[in-house]
Amino acid sequence: MTEVDQQIERARAVMARISEDYRGQAGAAYRAHGKRIKRRATSVGRRLALICAVDALILIAAAVIGMIVPLGLFGALAVLLLMAAVTIGIALAPVARAPSEKVLREADIKALPAKTERWLEAQRPALPAPARGLVDQIGVRLxxxxxxxxxxxxxxxxxYEVRRLIGEQLPAFVNDYARVPEPLRRVERNGRTPDAELIAGLQLIEREIADMTARLAQSDLDSLSTRGRYLEIKYRDEGHGAG
Structure with missing residues (x-):
């Protein structure tokens, strides 16, 4: 193989890695966007259901009162105004707040990934664009x-290791960045800007979460491999013997 061929192969390998990284980032962004839409739709659906339920209770209460004391025109108008006020109040009520750092530190380990993902999603708008993509990837990892x-x-x-990484170190790291004044985030310090520090740290955390997942799944992977070999030995070899 000539030197030119080797350079072409290296260039192809680099392009393949870039393409794979891009597909991974695009897939993570797509999944994260889909989850955001789903959460919004769920929130809207819950609000509509609550509005219908409360308005129905108001109508039932008005009907019961009307059987005892005639409401008249002003009473009916008061009921309509009450229903309108309740509808507007529920529709405009603020969404549930993201969990605090204290909640993350004390959360049950089984609920921690979902709570951390919600916390990260709340920080996403304040982060630079490349970091938002990493937040999406971390969300998929979680x-x-x-x-x-x-x-x-x-x-x-x-x-303990999972809790320390995603319940303590990750929120503390993002909050350290958030406390840096916005004009200074792109100013180089010790050879790197705060934006670059944030991106490098999030990349490291994303890889560590992936490694943790692989380590926790190791026993399941070993069991699957062992069972697969058993099935091959028992049924494939028996099939050959029967033939």
Whole structure:
């Protein structure tokens, strides 16, 4: 192989890695966007259901009162105004706040990934664009990690490591960045800007969450491999013998 061919192969390998990274980031962004839309739709649906339920209770109460004391025109108008006020109040009520750092530190290990993901989502608008993509990727990693924690004892060393990373270090790191004045975030210091520090740290956290997930799944992977070999030995070999 000539030097030119080697350079072409290296260029192809670099392009393949870039393409794979882009597909991963695009997939994470797509999934995160879909989850945001789903959360908004769920929130709207809950508000509509609550509005219908409360308005129905108001109508029932008005009907019962009307059977005892005639409401008249002003009474009916008061009922309509009350229903309108309730509808507007529920529709414009603020959404549920993201969990605080204190909540993350004290959350049950099984609920921690979902709570951390909600916390991260609330910080997303204040982060630079490249960091938002990493937040989406971390959200996907947390979603994958969550089922693994469902079978984990909160007192195990692995649970302690997960809690320390996503319940303590991640929020503290993002908050350290948020406290840096906005004009200084793109000013280089010690060879790197705060924006670059944020991105590098989030990349490291994203990789560590992926490694944690793989380590927690190791026993399941080993069990699957062992069972697969057993099935091959028992049924494939028996099939050949029968033939």
């Amino acid at each position: 979603e994958t990690l969550s089922p693994q924690l469902g079978r984990l004892d909160g007192k195990e060393e692995a649970a």
